[in-house]
Amino acid sequence: MSDPALDLTVVELDTTVRAVVARQLRVPAGDLTGEERFTLQLDDFSRPALLTAMGEALDATFPDDFLDGVHTVADLTSAVRISLRA
Template identity: 70%
Template sequence: MPDPVVVDLTVVELDSAVRAVVAQQLRLPTAELSPGAPVRLDLDEAERPQLLTAMGEVFDATFPDDFLDGVHTVADLSDAVRVSLRA
């Protein structure tokens, strides 16, 4: 049985990495993306593939082109990445 502290830490680290990538790609101050902040991802057609590429590089993964469909907030994105990576 995995140690719950380790699992929680992994989730926190994943969420932190997602927020850092979003902040960099959208040129937002990281403070605006604090945990629990309901930040909407209003991405245009050029930003979507750039964000996917950046996320793939950080997590050493490939996400499908439709990965961001239904993703509206940074929290949604963290959840989608977590499910995709089975973290």
């Protein structure tokens, strides 16, 4: 049986990442258009909450340092894609 997170298409994965970010940071999903410029401003509370929510939405586990070096939604989407392919 294959991993459900790996069965997501690129579009579904991008949509899921944007939806989780919008929900966790309480911003309208429409504000994430041009996401490569949308900077994630994560504090000590929102960082683990986003990581947990992302893992739950994608049925995946990410290491605690997963968000290190992630500054934009585009960075996050790329990091998730790479992680789920591994």
